Amino acid sequence: MNNPLFDLILKGGTVVHETGRELADVAISGETIAAIGAPDSLGDATEVVDVSGQYVIPGAIDMHVHFREPGYTHKEDWETGSAAAAMGGVTTVFEMPNTHPPTRSAVEFRQKQECAKKACVDFGIYALLAEDNIDEIQGLIDAGANAFKCFMGNTFGNLPSPSTGAMLEGFEIIAQSGLRISLHAETASIMAWRQSKLEAAGLNQPLHHIVARPEVVAIEAVARAAILSEWTGARIHVLHISSAGELRPLSEAKNRGVDITGETCPCYLLLDASDYERLGSVIRVNPPVREKKDSVAIWNALQSGVVDMIATDHAPHTLEEKTNDNIWKADCGFPGVETQMPLMLSEVAAGRMTLEHYVRISSANPARTFGLWPCKGRIAVGAHADIAVIDMARQEIISATKLHSRGKVTPFEGRATTGAPIHTLVRGRFVQRDRAIMPGVSGHGKQVTNIQSMPAPKPCNVDQSLAAVLATGEET
Numbered sequence: 129m130n131n132p133l134f135d136l137i138l139k140g141g142t143v144v145h146e147t148g149r150e151l152a153d154v155a156i157s158g159e160t161i162a163a164i165g166a167p168d169s170l171g172d173a174t175e176v177v178d179v180s181g182q183y184v185i186p187g188a189i190d191m192h193v194h195f196r197e198p199g200y201t202h203k204e205d206w207e208t209g210s211a212a213a214a215m216g217g218v219t220t221v222f223e224m225p226n227t228h229p230p231t232r233s234a235v236e237f238r239q240k241q242e243c244a245k246k247a248c249v250d251f252g253i254y255a256l257l258a259e260d261n262i263d264e265i266q267g268l269i270d271a272g273a274n275a276f277k278c279f280m281g282n283t284f285g286n287l288p289s290p291s292t293g294a295m296l297e298g299f300e301i302i303a304q305s306g307l308r309i310s311l312h313a314e315t316a317s318i319m320a321w322r323q324s325k326l327e328a329a330g331l332n333q334p335l336h337h338i339v340a341r342p343e344v345v346a347i348e349a350v351a352r353a354a355i356l357s358e359w360t361g362a363r364i365h366v367l368h369i370s371s372a373g374e375l376r377p378l379s380e381a382k383n384r385g386v387d388i389t390g391e392t393c394p395c396y397l398l399l400d401a402s403d404y405e406r407l408g409s410v411i412r413v414n415p416p417v418r419e420k421k422d423s424v425a426i427w428n429a430l431q432s433g434v435v436d437m438i439a440t441d442h443a444p445h446t447l448e449e450k451t452n453d454n455i456w457k458a459d460c461g462f463p464g465v466e467t468q469m470p471l472m473l474s475e476v477a478a479g480r481m482t483l484e485h486y487v488r489i490s491s492a493n494p495a496r497t498f499g500l501w502p503c504k505g506r507i508a509v510g511a512h513a514d515i516a517v518i519d520m521a522r523q524e525i526i527s528a529t530k531l532h533s534r535g536k537v538t539p540f541e542g543r544a545t546t547g548a549p550i551h552t553l554v555r556g557r558f559v560q561r562d563r564a565i566m567p568g569v570s571g572h573g574k575q576v577t578n579i580q581s582m583p584a585p586k587p588c589n590v591d592q593s594l595a596a597v598l599a600t601g602e603e604t
């Protein structure tokens with residue numbers, strides 16, 4: 129036999145782009161897609177895998193996961209978390225800084241990079257923007273932070289939320305770098321005030337979680353963050369959109385030209401207040417799952433583009449940590465990186481969105497927003513071979529005990545799904561094949577280099593920044 133042209137050909141599948149689909153073979157050489165062509169037109173490869181009847185889509189890019197290492201490895205670590213991602217068709221994750229210690233300085237950033245060496249999927253690492261680490265921001269940028277995370281409201285890890293003054297200075301510094309700041313957009317002071325009054329009155333049932341964090345906490349936080357973004361030119365991203373109300377400040381800011389994007393998660397689309405009685409403390413998540421009218425509005429915004437993408441807020445905890453009769457004592461969040469794709473493909477199967485639109489919100493838009501495009505987020509010659517092969521007929525029942533995450537409790541327990549990723553490739557290598565993790569893939573994942581392909585941010589009110597004003601003071 130002649131030397132084969134390619135390392136691998138995925139043969140006979142339907143390649144799905146955000147703008148359409150084609151029956152085509154996909155050839156891979158090394159880490160990238162080398163050719164896409166009509167069935168049987170591409171020639172030889174070392175390995176040919178028949179994927180006829182299946183769909184070939186870009187792997188999901190999940191901008192919001194908590195892999196818990198360092199510090200909380202009884203909940204998750206980089207090996208278990210990234211294995212869950214690979215099982216879920218997710219080829220790149222961005223990991224959050226509310227670990228122990230938090231990722232709030234260059235030293236801690238490098239510690240996180242060491243932990244991440246076990247990953248089998250590609251990753252970005254978030255750095256923290258908090259009240260007390262403004263002087264560390266430049267060091268975090270220099271150390272290779274892929275984005276920043278700002279907790280405007282209290283959540284797991286109890287990291288103190290920055291004052292608006294500290295946020296403004298943080299935005300001023302980060303704006304220069306072009307890195308995006310992702311926001312847990314709930315206003316801390318409103319929630320603390322309300323929760324303490326509820327607790328004092330002995331109100332501690334699951335639905336009181338929504339009462340402590342009404343929609344206005346998200347509306348106020350999104351509006352305030354958008355104003356700081358507009359003022360400083362800092363790019364921002366609103367995490368886990370949970371309410372109809374916050375869609376208004378989000379779309380208004382977009383219309384004003386603010387570089388703001390938004391994500392939602394499956395729980396805000398598929399669950400609502402009527403599920404609290406059945407699920408009890410398991411459903412507790414920040415921000416809370418809200419009313420049916422919220423999920424309806426978020427679905428519409430995901431279709432229209434006001435909400436740009438789907439992420440998971442993968443937030444594993446143990447069964448003991450999740451289960452408590454007193455809602456204030458149950459940990460918030462649940463695993464999601466492994467179940468997002470089957471859950472959302474089930475919605476595709478039910479006709480609620482096209483597979484093309486799913487590719488847009490799960491992969492293409494996250495890639496563009498965080499500067500991974502054009503290497504990631506698409507099936508195209510020259511792009512990384514980050515691929516999920518989908519069987520749209522595959523039926524499964526979600527069962528937490530089968531999840532690869534250490535978090536063995538999910539509000540989707542027992543839910544039937546249609547459609548699943550049967551293979552996952554990261555830069556040309558199978559990390560998941562036939563619904564099993566491949567041996568020896570731990571460590572295949574690499575930290576991404578992002579934003580190089582993005583236009584430089586527009587300088588905005590730089591002369592009024594704290595750094596500029598203080599520098600003038602020093603000169604005189």
Ligand code: NCD
Binds near residue numbers: 460
């Ligand atoms: C997340 C966690 O557990 O780390 N929990 C949650 O309820 N969403 C933190 C977060 O993203 O707010």
Ligand code: ZN
Binds near residue numbers: 283312367414415
């Ligand atoms: Zn959050």
